[in-house]
Amino acid sequence: MLVIKNIIGNITTDKQLEEKYELMNSKGSSEKVTITRLETQKLRMRKNTDKGSDLAFVFEHNPQLRHGDVIYLDENKMILLELEPEYVGIITLKDTDKNDQVFLLSIKIGHNLGNLHRPIQVTKNQVMFPLQAETELEMLKKLFAPFNRFIEIKTDHMVFEPEEEHHIHEH
Amino acid sequence: MNHKRIPRIGIGGPVGSGKTMLIEQFVPLLSQKGYKTAIISNDVVSKIDADRMRKNLASERGLLPESLVIGLATGGCPHTAVREDPSMNISVVEEIEAKHNTDLDLIIIESGGDNITTTFSPALADYFIYIIDVSSGDKYPRKRGLGIENCDLLVINKIDIAPYIGADLKVMENDAKVVRKNKPYVFVNCKTGQGVQEVAEHIIKDVLFEEPPKTVINKTA
Numbered sequence: 263m264l265v266i267k268n269i270i271g272n273i274t275t276d277k278q279l280e281e282k283y284e285l286m287n288s289k290g291s292s293e294k295v296t297i298t299r300l301e302t303q304k305l306r307m308r309k310n311t312d313k314g315s316d317l318a319f320v321f322e323h324n325p326q327l328r329h330g331d332v333i334y335l336d337e338n339k340m341i342l343l344e345l346e347p348e349y350v351g352i353i354t355l356k357d358t359d360k361n362d363q364v365f366l367l368s369i370k371i372g373h374n375l376g377n378l379h380r381p382i383q384v385t386k387n388q389v390m391f392p393l394q395a396e397t398e399l400e401m402l403k404k405l406f407a408p409f410n411r412f413i414e415i416k417t418d419h420m421v422f423e424p425e426e427e428h429h430i431h432e433h
Numbered sequence: 434m435n436h437k438r439i440p441r442i443g444i445g446g447p448v449g450s451g452k453t454m455l456i457e458q459f460v461p462l463l464s465q466k467g468y469k470t471a472i473i474s475n476d477v478v479s480k481i482d483a484d485r486m487r488k489n490l491a492s493e494r495g496l497l498p499e500s501l502v503i504g505l506a507t508g509g510c511p512h513t514a515v516r517e518d519p520s521m522n523i524s525v526v527e528e529i530e531a532k533h534n535t536d537l538d539l540i541i542i543e544s545g546g547d548n549i550t551t552t553f554s555p556a557l558a559d560y561f562i563y564i565i566d567v568s569s570g571d572k573y574p575r576k577r578g579l580g581i582e583n584c585d586l587l588v589i590n591k592i593d594i595a596p597y598i599g600a601d602l603k604v605m606e607n608d609a610k611v612v613r614k615n616k617p618y619v620f621v622n623c624k625t626g627q628g629v630q631e632v633a634e635h636i637i638k639d640v641l642f643e644e645p646p647k648t649v650i651n652k653t654a
């Protein structure tokens with residue numbers, strides 16, 4: 263049992279670590295452990311890597327684990343943490359320039375997603391949020407029907423990481 | 434926080450699915466191995482579950498001190514007290530941790546009976562057991578829901594009454610496999626204790642990391 267008490271770094275933000283990962287991966291010295299988004303704040307858990315290494319996570323504070331975190335590293339082994347992909351809903355605002363309703367739309371979309379207690383990730387003209395199942399897309403389309411002209415709703419299966427993790431209430 | 438966190442498990446599930454009885458069944462099994470536990474039982478308005486466990490496990494069998502079975506009447510939506518705003522539970526847990534740092538191995542938190550989307554805040558519990566029963570037929574776990582899909586251990590209780598309901602355990606098992614991917618599930622009968630040993634084994638492996646009881650470690654140290 264390997265005890266994991268802290269995160270070494272993240273390969274998506276640390277260039278050196280990414281190179282190290284590429285190197286070790288090419289030598290077959292990397293292992294992966296996959297968790298779900300709901301497990302990213304756990305202070306204590308036991309997991310196996312894809313190669314069967316037995317891991318015990320023990321943190322003192324919310325670790326806020328991220329996709330691409332390196333959780334173990336020595337000369338012979340690097341262990342990378344991955345998040346399981348999940349269904350996300352993506353709402354895209356069409357034609358932002360001509361749309362004089364941006365304010366109203368943003369408020370309505372935010373209000374609805376808040377009512378669904380979803381964490382969000384926002385880009386310039388898009389908002390993404392987790393779906394509990396692919397079937398929720400239909401519900402969303404109904405919910406946003408009045409705004410059909412201004413937005414596009416679609417779904418994707420991908421790793422989702424909220425803007426900033428806050429208490430989530432999904433039901 | 435100047436005290437060490439004691440491993441904590443949360444137990445959730447619909448009203449009457451067997452949360453309290455499951456605790457009454459596995460606490461003695463952990464106790465046999467020397468593990469010391471404390472129990473917090475949440476309910477909306479009453480404290481009868483806590484009173485029952487205190488009587489059965491503490492007063493009559495002496496498996497834990499009476500003071501370590503605590504009832505919390507949370508009011509409102511039961512899930513808010515273990516997820517959105519677990520402050521009430523956390524303050525009780527931290528009080529226990531401060532007093533029992535050297536002897537207590539595990540804190541068990543029963544949530545109030547709730548809907549199928551209950552989960553525990555990771556700030557409150559490290560491991561989440563969700564318990565359903567067969568009394569509504571074999572459509573669960575196929576119906577999914579956050580608790581059923583994402584809990585660390587799914588317990589399906591009351592298998593003794595399956596024939597009366599016409600619930601097919603084989604169907605439930607196949608659905609559990611699909612919905613849970615590689616995560617574990619266990620069929621139990623909390624009236625007889627059948628299957629509960631397996632629940633205790635999961636707790637010992639995945640929460641206690643198979644470490645010896647604290648009282649044993651501290652004695653030899």
Ligand SMILES: Nc1nc2c(ncn2[C@@H]2O[C@H](COP(=O)(O)OP(=O)(O)OP(=O)(O)O)[C@@H](O)[C@H]2O)c(=O)[nH]1
Pocket residue numbers: 446447448449450451452453454455482545546547590591592593594621622623624625
């Ligand atoms: N036949 C049968 N009955 C059971 C079993 N497990 C529990 N029960 C009964 O189910 C009822 C509810 O059990 P509890 O343990 O109180 O359930 P709970 O989930 O704690 O209930 P709440 O806290 O009120 O939501 C009791 O009357 C138990 O006797 C079982 O395996 N088989």
Ligand SMILES: [Mg+2]
Pocket residue numbers: 452453454482543
């Ligand atoms: Mg109960």
